Amino acid sequence: MSELRQRTNAANGHANGNGHAKLAVTEEGKKLDQRLDKHESYEFGGPWGVLAIMTGFPILMYYLWICLWFYDGQLVYPKSTDEITPFLERMWKHVSVDAFPNAYAWKVYSGNVFFQLFLAWVMPGFDQEGLPVPSLGYKTLMYKCNALWSLYATMATAAALHLSGVFRLTEIIDNYGPLMTVAMIWGFAVSFGMYFVAVATGTQMRMSGNFLYDVFMGASLNPRIGHIDLKMWAEVRIPWVIVFFLAVSGACKQYEVYGFVTPNMAFMCLATWFYINACAKGEECIPQTWDMYHEKWGFMVIFWNFAGVPFSYVYSVVYMASHDPSKYRFSTPTYVLLYTTLCTAYFVWDTAMAQKSHFKMQQQGITEFRTAFPQLPWNTVENPTYIQTKHGNRLLTSGWWAWSRKPNYVADWIMSFTWGACIGTASIIPYFYSVFFITVLVHRVGRDFERCSRKYGEDWEKYCQVVPYKFIPYVY
Structure with missing residues (x-):
């Protein structure tokens, strides 16, 4: 197929000082980008849909936590109309009393936010150029990638505070409810605050005109404090730090109560460390993603980073920290299967993400990539095949991406x-x-495929013929 090419110089590009090609967006591509940078239709059910999400998800988070912590992990509900009022009163009492945003929760959660901002400001890092941003006239932004140094500084600080008795890690899981409430307050405050800041500074873009919907989707694209890109900072530094330390807190709690840590809890410590370390060591790949150069910073992303991810992804840790290990003990072969599945999926996820990001960097003329532990084999595709689009971009059809349009999503799930x-x-x-x-x-x-279809037209149809499976090869 003539569109499937292997070459080092782009027909629509120019070479940088090292002789590597940099792609340029065609005039046709610029017209398509202008359309994508305008609000044309509502997503998520429009204003009423986002209102349901903004109110319903916090309620669901409280409900699931209450069931785990107070009702033996079972879903509870009123079994008759007469029980509805007493049931709602019990639920409200758990929220208003057991999840009250106490001083400890404010101190720990807010302290972590400001500590992570401080580390992002002062720690050494790797400067990475992002993709051209259409809404900025195809200007590229620089990103300070110091999440890895910040992560290990956080781990060292937490270990020192725990061992010295100044701040016991076991208390984090014990204050799950209050911390979750503080996280929600932060999520709502930052979401609405960023909307008003964007409007006040005239940096809003792609607005619908509906206040609630624009708060949900976001008003600004790349809000920054100095060299800190807040959107990228929040994606890595807030949710996964909390997720990891909730797992560590659960392990410390088990050791304090039983004198040992179960393989199940150790599994969650490993799994959460895999994720946070991967995000930190590959932080320079994030500027190449859709989230950075197109998705605005609104409630959809902010609340999820500040509250949704950290307090709805680790329910297994919450259960294990509040129940006897005999309730979830496995046989040795089951543990082997569990750990093997995790490690295999992690390998595919990590290398698939790296392959796509390195391919995009190569289009910018970047051929030397940052190395940080652990570097996995096959994280860069040699002599990649791709489809050259009329837009000016290339669509990768090599490595894991020859088998699926979203291999990273399969492994992540x-x-x-x-x-x-x-x-x-x-x-x-x-x-x-x-x-x-x-x-x-x-x-x-x-959303992604619809955008690609509009952006690439016939080239997207050709790509779908070359890579026909969305997720699992030969299945779907």
């Missing part, structure tokens, strides 16, 4: 499933992450 499977059938609530995640991924793929 498998990991999410293991985060619930690590407690077996003791409770269905920890499987919420994987059920919710597959819903999000399917919706996100629909």
